[in-house]
Amino acid sequence: MRGYTADKDDYLKRLRRIEGQVRGLQRMIENDEYCIDVLTQIAAATKALQAVSLGLIDEHLKHCVAQAVAEGGPVAEEKLREASAAIGRLVKS
Amino acid sequence: MRGYTADKDDYLKRLRRIEGQVRGLQRMIENDEYCIDVLTQIAAATKALQAVSLGLIDEHLKHCVAQAVAEGGPVAEEKLREASAAIGRLVKS
Amino acid sequence: MRGYTADKDDYLKRLRRIEGQVRGLQRMIENDEYCIDVLTQIAAATKALQAVSLGLIDEHLKHCVAQAVAEGGPVAEEKLREASAAIGRLVKS
Amino acid sequence: MRGYTADKDDYLKRLRRIEGQVRGLQRMIENDEYCIDVLTQIAAATKALQAVSLGLIDEHLKHCVAQAVAEGGPVAEEKLREASAAIGRLVKS
Numbered sequence: 001m002r003g004y005t006a007d008k009d010d011y012l013k014r015l016r017r018i019e020g021q022v023r024g025l026q027r028m029i030e031n032d033e034y035c036i037d038v039l040t041q042i043a044a045a046t047k048a049l050q051a052v053s054l055g056l057i058d059e060h061l062k063h064c065v066a067q068a069v070a071e072g073g074p075v076a077e078e079k080l081r082e083a084s085a086a087i088g089r090l091v092k093s
Numbered sequence: 094m095r096g097y098t099a100d101k102d103d104y105l106k107r108l109r110r111i112e113g114q115v116r117g118l119q120r121m122i123e124n125d126e127y128c129i130d131v132l133t134q135i136a137a138a139t140k141a142l143q144a145v146s147l148g149l150i151d152e153h154l155k156h157c158v159a160q161a162v163a164e165g166g167p168v169a170e171e172k173l174r175e176a177s178a179a180i181g182r183l184v185k186s
Numbered sequence: 187m188r189g190y191t192a193d194k195d196d197y198l199k200r201l202r203r204i205e206g207q208v209r210g211l212q213r214m215i216e217n218d219e220y221c222i223d224v225l226t227q228i229a230a231a232t233k234a235l236q237a238v239s240l241g242l243i244d245e246h247l248k249h250c251v252a253q254a255v256a257e258g259g260p261v262a263e264e265k266l267r268e269a270s271a272a273i274g275r276l277v278k279s
Numbered sequence: 280m281r282g283y284t285a286d287k288d289d290y291l292k293r294l295r296r297i298e299g300q301v302r303g304l305q306r307m308i309e310n311d312e313y314c315i316d317v318l319t320q321i322a323a324a325t326k327a328l329q330a331v332s333l334g335l336i337d338e339h340l341k342h343c344v345a346q347a348v349a350e351g352g353p354v355a356e357e358k359l360r361e362a363s364a365a366i367g368r369l370v371k372s
Contacts, residue, residue: 002125011122019115022142026108032095035153039179042146043186046139049115050186050277053135058270060128061247066266069255080252084244086132091236091277092371093136093143143370151363154340159359162348173345177337184329184370185278188311197308205301208328212294218281221339225365228332229372232325235301236372239321246314272318279322279329 003059014052021045053090057083096152107145114138146183150176189245200238207231239276243269282338293331300324332369336362 004011022045028038061083068079097104115138121131154176161172190197208231214224247269254265283290301324307317340362347358 003128012119015119022112022115026105029104035096035149036175036179039146039149042142043182046142046186049135049139054274056128056132062266066255069252080248082129086129087273088240089136093139147367155359159348162345173341180366181333189314198305201305208298208301212291215290221282221335222361222365225335228328229368232328232372235321235325242314242318268315272315275322279325
């Protein structure tokens with residue numbers, strides 16, 4: 001059981017759509033499509049990945065982190081530290 | 094012929110690798126892997142897409158935009174305006 | 187008392203340094219300095235602001251959110267929702 | 280003369296406003312204002328800096344880079360390489 005388990009199908013659907021977008025990008029490159037159009041599609045795929053990340057962070061805070069915090073102790077601290085590090089990676093990616 | 098044509102195989106290889114990363118993300122979700130590990134992989138895929146974008150922008154400036162500018166006139170202006178808009182979308186994505 | 191209260195002096199020092207960077211940017215523009223050098227300095231100021239944000243989010247999770255979660259109830263939910271929204275704004279800024 | 284020279288006053292006005300935002304952030308921290316409100320203001324200042332960057336990049340491409348490209352030779356190549364590097368720093372900041 002993970003924070004995202006209840007929405008698993010939704011996440012899988014979104015990731016399959018992103019996979020389709022990345023395959024579409026390959027076709028665009030193969031067909032020598034215009035650079036700016038390729039860039040627009042990459043921006044769309046990147047935004048979609050970012051939205052998945054934000055959804056996962058939200059679920060993670062609401063479930064894994066909240067549960068650890070409710071239990072307290074070193075595990076709670078570790079979960080909080082880990083969540084902050086993940087947020088940092090997300091902001092910088 | 095596009096700015097990226099000379100490096101087409103390299104771009105295709107990178108996009109296929111990103112497609113594989115997105116499929117890997119689906120497997121992670123299917124297997125209920127730990128949220129933070131999924132997030133780390135999404136950050137990697139996002140960074141890889143971003144690197145493709147930066148490469149395409151670079152080629153686009155060096156080829157399409159530079160050629161239009163060398164020819165001058167309204168096409169040059171249009172290409173420059175379009176490149177700036179694409180950079181803006183990239184920065185905000 | 188806020189999550190950042192214990193590190194207040196550190197945050198103030200960092201923000202004063204950022205204020206100095208932004209004043210430095212004005213001097214660069216006044217002196218017609220090279221665009222690329224101005225851009226490099228803006229990137230440095232932006233990164234410094236981002237680091238302040240990440241620090242504040244970290245403190246906020248460790249203090250305000252953790253405390254609300256330990257107490258439970260609707261306040262905890264509201265704090266979690268609010269933290270996720272702030273992370274979203276940070277990622278998109 | 281720089282790409283931004285014609286809009287110098289506008290850039291200075293925007294940077295003074297950003298300086299004011301950063302001073303406002305210091306007051307918020309001094310007054311122990313709520314972390315989330317501080318974060319919202321940092322996101323606004325970051326977006327404002329980013330908008331200045333995008334404006335400068337646009338002017339730089341339209342003036343310095345376009346002129347170098349029109350003249351051709353190694354300076355043009357150097358300007359293009361430099362612009363791409365600045366775009367990369369902007370995307371990652």
